Amino acid sequence: MSKKEQLEQEKLRLMVFKSAMELGEKIDKHLLNMYGYDSDKYTFMVSMKENFFDDGHLKVEIQDTVRGKDLYFLTDIGNYSITYEMRGFINHTSPNDLFTELKDGIGACNCHAAHINVVMPLLYAGRQHRRNTRENLTCGSALRELDSVNRMKSFITFDAHDPGVEHAVKNMEFDNVYVTNMILSQFINDLDTEDLKQLVFVSPDNGATGRRNVYLNSFNSPHIDRQAGSFYKQRDYNNLVNGKYPVIAHDYCGNNDLEGRTAIVTDDMISSGGSMIDVIDELKDRGVKKIYVITTYALFTKGIDKFDKYYQEGKLDGVYTSNLSYIPSEYMKLPWLHVCDCSELVANIIYNIHNDLSISEILTDKSTPVKLLEQKFQ
Numbered sequence: 235m236s237k238k239e240q241l242e243q244e245k246l247r248l249m250v251f252k253s254a255m256e257l258g259e260k261i262d263k264h265l266l267n268m269y270g271y272d273s274d275k276y277t278f279m280v281s282m283k284e285n286f287f288d289d290g291h292l293k294v295e296i297q298d299t300v301r302g303k304d305l306y307f308l309t310d311i312g313n314y315s316i317t318y319e320m321r322g323f324i325n326h327t328s329p330n331d332l333f334t335e336l337k338d339g340i341g342a343c344n345c346h347a348a349h350i351n352v353v354m355p356l357l358y359a360g361r362q363h364r365r366n367t368r369e370n371l372t373c374g375s376a377l378r379e380l381d382s383v384n385r386m387k388s389f390i391t392f393d394a395h396d397p398g399v400e401h402a403v404k405n406m407e408f409d410n411v412y413v414t415n416m417i418l419s420q421f422i423n424d425l426d427t428e429d430l431k432q433l434v435f436v437s438p439d440n441g442a443t444g445r446r447n448v449y450l451n452s453f454n455s456p457h458i459d460r461q462a463g464s465f466y467k468q469r470d471y472n473n474l475v476n477g478k479y480p481v482i483a484h485d486y487c488g489n490n491d492l493e494g495r496t497a498i499v500t501d502d503m504i505s506s507g508g509s510m511i512d513v514i515d516e517l518k519d520r521g522v523k524k525i526y527v528i529t530t531y532a533l534f535t536k537g538i539d540k541f542d543k544y545y546q547e548g549k550l551d552g553v554y555t556s557n558l559s560y561i562p563s564e565y566m567k568l569p570w571l572h573v574c575d576c577s578e579l580v581a582n583i584i585y586n587i588h589n590d591l592s593i594s595e596i597l598t599d600k601s602t603p604v605k606l607l608e609q610k611f612q
Contacts, residue, residue: 241276244269245348246588247303248279249296249339253313253332257355257557257577261308264581280305282339286318292331294339301346304387306584309336312356312533313560333358333376340383349387351587352380353580355558356503356531360395366471366479374402381405388587392558392576393445393502393530411583411597413530413556414448417574418603421528421554424572425496427610429524430458432495434488437464438513442501449500449528452603457611461495463488465513484512486520493521503531504553511540514549524551531559532573538565545570 235243246265250258263273281297311329318325336352344350359372373396380386381403388407394400400408422430433453437446443464450462468483497517504510504527514525532555534541544550545568554572555561558580565571579596586593 237271237276241271241278244278245302245304246278246584247300247305248277249282249300249305249307249343250279251282251307251309251332251335251339252284252316253327253335253560254308254310254355257310257580258308260575260577261581261584264578265585268581268585284335286320288320290318290320290325292318292335292338294335294342296339296342299346300343302348304349304351304588305343305347306351306353306588307336307339308353309333310356310559311336311354311358312531315560315562329358337379340380344384344386347385350383350385351388351390351584352386353390353584355392355556355580357391357394357399360391360399363396363399371402373399377402377408390580390583390587392556395502396441407587409583409593409597411579412445412448413558413574413576413579414452415599415602416576416579417528417530417554417556418449418452419606420572420574421526422603422606422610424552429496430607430610432459434461434463434492434495434497434522436462436488436497436499436513436517438499438501438509439465439467445502446500449498452600453607454604455607455611457607461489461492463492465516467509481509481512484509484516486516490520492517494523495521496524496526497522499525499527501527501529503533504529504555505533506536507534507540508536511544514544518549525549526551527553528555529553530556532561532565532571533559534565538568538571541570542568 248262262277262279265278266273283295285293309332311332314326316327340350358376362372386406390409392411394410397410435446435450437443464487466485467481469479470482471479499513517525552570556576557573558576582596583593
């Protein structure tokens with residue numbers, strides 16, 4: 235049997251939307267290498283045609299047969315770079331557009347596929363997870379909608395804003411994966427030993443303390459003096475401004491003597507970045523020597539001018555993030571923005587799930603940062 239015939243017999247297929255094409259192509263190459271195929275000749279990716287009509291509706295067409303296959307849909311609901319024309323206006327795709335596209339793609343083939351799996355790194359409506367007023371729990375509603383799909387097997391997301399959203403589903407598997415190892419490996423390699431000796435790990439709000447502790451525990455080394463702190467955001471819940479309640483004060487909880495330390499601020503995402511800028515100011519006022527931000531998603535919804543200015547002024551030393559959601563190519567050239575490739579991690583998870591192997595070691599492994607620190611201080 236030829237390699238092409240062997241590949242046709244494989245049940246694994248990748249359904250990659252335009253929004254996640256760059257990441258999907260890298261995942262495809264990793265999977266082909268795992269299965270022993272030449273990544274320059276073959277692909278697991280199924281061709282899909284995504285059409286937007288003049289009235290704003292969309293349609294997804296599957297170009298190849300998927301009968302009896304295990305499908306892994308990959309989408310990036312944060313990718314706003316794709317445009318379409320509606321009634322003479324040029325629109326950028328929104329998370330709502332891309333979630334609808336995902337459902338349309340699934341609907342086009344769920345009667346024929348053996349299993350449906352969704353890989354959605356940036357969780358749709360992930361911050362709409364609790365009620366403050368008369369509002370829908372949009373994230374939970376979306377997950378329940380997918381949970382009800384025929385042949386739906388698993389849903390994979392990365393660093394969900396609130397991991398508790400998994401309780402919205404009861405049928406499909408729900409895996410929330412952290413990219414700690416991938417980002418920390420690059421971070422540790424980049425930093426000088428002297429900058430690692432005195433660290434303070436900071437969460438910008440109460441919701442990020444668990445994430446901060448993951449990073450804190452990864453730096454468990456006799457060579458490192460560690461501290462932990464967090465900021466408490468006081469918000470004005472009487473006024474909703476641009477879809478969120480404005481922060482009116484930051485209160486710091488922790489040892490205020492931070493003179494000469496390197497600060498590592500951890501969060502799941504930088505959205506507009508306003509709160510992160512406030513945290514940087516507060517830390518500089520407390521005497522920290524250097525400030526690094528580690529975040530899974532660098533969205534920069536208000537642009538990067540403020541962060542670039544702070545880097546030029548020496549207030550910010552770097553931002554480490556993943557390539558799991560869209561980052562404009564011009565941002566990738568910035569000297570302070572370090573983007574870690576997480577495609578191999580995603581490929582490993584897909585491989586294990588497809589072959590009914592445990593992913594526990596992938597989810598809980600903290601050995602890589604520890605080994606790198608040991609080598610660093612030798």
